[in-house]
Amino acid sequence: MARGRPREEGIDDAVREAVRALLIETGYQRCTIDAVAARAGVGKAAVYRRWRSKAELVFVAVIHPVELEPPSDTGSLRGDVAAVLEVIQSSLDGVELRQALPSLLADVRADPVLEARFGEVFLGRERGYLVQTLDRAVARGELPRRPDPALVHAILLGPVLTWLHLFTETPPSGGLAASLASPLHAAVVALGA
Incomplete structure (x- = not known):
């Protein structure tokens, strides 16, 4: 109840x-x-x-809510990686986040209680989202085993975050997520080998 x-x-x-x-x-x-x-x-x-803190409120308002929609099932790991990259890109691509990200991350890292909560609430749910995607790939026979979700999370999140928040170049003509999908799919497959 x-x-x-x-x-x-x-x-x-x-x-x-x-x-x-x-x-x-x-x-x-x-x-x-x-x-x-x-x-x-x-x-x-x-x-x-x-929301327990300003940092949590800002994260929910500009990145994603606490509860995540189930990941898309495109029928292939490569398609699922592309879909996850699209979700990551849409979550991280906004002027509000450009204003907030450096200070938001600093606040989270400066407070061990807040950092633990972020790890549990946000990172934990993001990795759980990836586990669903990876387990489908294992069930389809595309991966012999599920790779470490934390490593997959870093591999998928890092390039998008770097491009959107550190680089000033225009995204590739085919789209950032689409351009990253094949090489990052290969990285995920290598981790699951």
């Missing part, structure tokens, strides 16, 4: 929109819980009932 008040989706949406707007207007440092609550027209307690 669920405890406490039911979540009101309108409040969640208003808070996420307030976060995105404040990140663009004022940056991560000035995007406070007080400012978010005021901008969303809700009480500060409503924000803290939903």
